[in-house]
Amino acid sequence: MATKKVEYEFGGPLGAAGIIIGLPILLHVLFLACNDISGCPAPGLLSLRTLTWDTFILQIPWPEDGIWGFGSWSVAAWVLTYYLVSLVLFRVLPAKEVLGTKLRESGKPLRYRFNAFLSTLVQLVPCAIGTYYYGSNFFLWVWIVDHYQQVLTANLALALLISLVVYARSFLVKPGNPQLRELARGGQTGSIIYDFFIGRELNPRVHIPLIGTVDLKTWLAMRPGLTGWVLLNASFAAKQYRMYGYLSDSMVFLVAVQAYYVLEGQYAEEGIVGMMDFKTDGLGFMLTFGDIVWVPFLYSTQCRYLATNPVHMGPYAFAAVGIIFAVGVYIFRASNAQKILFRENPDHPAFKNMPFIQTKRGTRLLTGGWWGYARHINYFGDWLQSLPFCLPTGIAGYVVHPAGVATGVGAATMLDGRKVVPGDAAGWGVLITYLYSVWFGVLLVHRERRDNRVCAEKYGEDWVEYKRVVRWRILPGVY
Secondary structure (H helix, E strand, O other), rough: OOOOOOOOOOOHHHHHHHEEEHHHHHHHHHHOOOOOOOOEEEHHHOOOOOOOOEEEEEEOOOOOOOOHOOOOHHHHHHHHHHHHHHHHHHHHOOOOOEEEEOOOOOOOOOEEOOOOHHHHHHHHHHHHHHHHHHHHHHHHHHHHOOOHHHHHHHHHHHHHHHHHHHHHHHHOOOOOOOOOOOOHHHHHOOHHHHHHHHEEOOOOOEEEOEEEEEEEEHHHHHOHHHHHHHHHHHHHHHHHHHOOOOOOOOHHHHHHHHHHHHHHHHHHHHHHOOOOOOOEEEEEEEEHHHHHHHHHHHHHHHHHHHHHHOOOHHHHHHHHHHHHHHHHHHHHHHHHHHHHHHHHHHHHHHHHOOOOEOOOOOOOOOOHHHHHOOOOOHHHHHHHHHHHHHHOOOOOOOEEOOOOOOOOOEEEEEEOEEEEEEEHHHHHHHHHHOOHHHHHEEEEEEHHHHHHHHHHHOOOOOHHHHEEEEEOOOOOOOO
């Protein structure tokens, strides 16, 4: 009897180990390399051949306690309090309860509770009140900036802890259990490191006293990380105001559109139950780290950059990036809305004259409207939304000069007299501030290819015909 070949993604066990170790280090490196002490990137990184550790450590926010200063028990306690507040709000606030897709083994759906949008609003209200009375010196904004590295470390530790717990609990899953616990197909390879990374249990749920049952995957995806992203952005905006006495138009734009992005996603929170991540992937380090570490700390990089280097876009550039964002939002939302409507009611009058493929499974594959342009035109809209998150940083890169140093026209002068100029760093900063959009593009390409494999297995010859009719994967005429 032939043994079924194990199918790995992300480079298999070796790739999983590299991501688990490498990405947390990368986030710390980004913080150290792009700073308000010497520049972005730190000057020493532009001359690596002559760089010494003694010189470099003076150019970065290296903790006084050395590597032990990367963490703090008191900061960790406050971070845990933040997560506890999120859990309490999940329980006490009014929520919309919906049924998810039917599970593979039992054929039954799980019930989900959604109120992330309201939860975030409740958390932002006291922040708004505090900002009204204390301005940029509101204690939360100052605390986040002063303890950024320790907050990052605390979230890393929590992501690792949650991943370990759900991995261990997954071995308690028994077939036919009344709790409808199931294992993810891709998380049972037998490789400890890979299964820990990709996730073994499909929908791990925990019962917390006084709070109730929490579906960890949906809670982590839509709550603490996304709300934390908004809070980080606000803290960097407050920092810019404390350093310069004003907010640049680039900072205002980013804080506003990224808050909209988060809140809109949370408002339509129930849509996540139909996504591939939630239907097929288990909860492991990949999703946990991505939700509560990678998203808030990488996605807020641009605001962290602008806090020290206040780029002024001007009205035309402001309008241009706004239009790009609006177009991206429109393509993403309109195409997804059309897909959902067709899935729920393919005979709706909106599809009267649209072509489709009738599959042998009894379902239909839409080949008209948005879905006639590309198989994942929504991914293009999603990526297009990411570009305006990076464009306001311009040709990124800056050098920080001490007070009293003449630097010429165009320097941004802080209230303490220090000056920020492009200098030799001009252009090198894009490796940091545009990383998000590049990474997001790679992620969407990878996700499209995963979806293609799943659909090929699901629809067989009908999928071959669908690909013949709809040639392009994401962007018509390009890819």
